[in-house]
Amino acid sequence: xxxxxxxxxxxxxxxxCAAPGTYAADTTPxxxxxxxxxxxxxxxxPARGQRFFESRHGAEWSCASCHGSPPRANGKHASTxxxxxxxxxxxxPQAFTDTAKVNKWFKRNCSDVLSxxxxxxxxxxxxxxxLQVR
Numbered sequence: 001x002x003x004x005x006x007x008x009x010x011x012x013x014x015x016x017c018a019a020p021g022t023y024a025a026d027t028t029p030x031x032x033x034x035x036x037x038x039x040x041x042x043x044x045x046p047a048r049g050q051r052f053f054e055s056r057h058g059a060e061w062s063c064a065s066c067h068g069s070p071p072r073a074n075g076k077h078a079s080t081x082x083x084x085x086x087x088x089x090x091x092x093p094q095a096f097t098d099t100a101k102v103n104k105w106f107k108r109n110c111s112d113v114l115s116x117x118x119x120x121x122x123x124x125x126x127x128x129x130x131l132q133v134r
Contacts (some may be wrong), residue, residue, distance in 0.1 A: 001084030006080045008075035011036065011119055014027045014090060025094075025097045025098060026080070026097075026098065026099050027096070027097055027098070027102070028096070028097060029089040029095060029096035029097070029127065029130070029131055030131065032096045032099075032102055032127055033127040033128060033131060036120050036121075036123040036124035036127060037124040037128075039120035039124075040119070040121035040123075040124045042121060042124070043124065044121075044123075044124030044125045044126075044127055044129075045124075045125050045128055045129075046125070046128040046132045047129075048125040048128075048129075049124075049125035049126045049127070049128045049129030049130070052122055052125055052126055052129075053059040053067075053069070053071075053126055053130075054069050054077060056113075057113060057114050059112075059114065059115060060078075060114060061076045061112060061113055063077055063087075063109065063113060063126070065078050065115050066084060067084060067086075067087040068087075070133045071086055071087035071088045071089065071091075071130065071133060072086055072088055072090075072091045072133060073086055074086060074089070087130060087131060088130050088131075089131060090131075090133060090134055091133075095130075096127065096130075106118055106123055110122075
């Protein structure tokens with residue numbers, strides 16, 4: 001193998017091995033808040049986020065139904081009974097650090113609570129609330 005070809009193959013192998021982990025720990029809760037605030041065109045509001053988190057929105061569940069209020073301790077899924085890690089980042093350093101998981105769980109949980117996806121403003125508000133939970 002020529003030196004240049006060997007370098008290219010090594011570089012490709014390194015990139016391929018790194019690719020599966022590119023979503024893990026690729027963000028922070030503050031970066032997520034900044035992203036959703038920008039998408040909403042306004043900063044997240046913690047008071048609005050807390051009201052949203054604790055409200056049932058005409059459905060059976062609220063966010064707090066599974067995550068607790070405030071979400072400092074382990075929660076429990078209302079229908080499956082599965083244990084959920086604390087949602088507030090101050091009590092769970094892994095919360096909101098994986099973009100793919102953040103998007104997945106916002107989509108799934110908003111569908112459960114609202115029967116639709118959350119808006120960017122709703123996501124920003126909830127994140128603003130969760131970031132101030134101590």
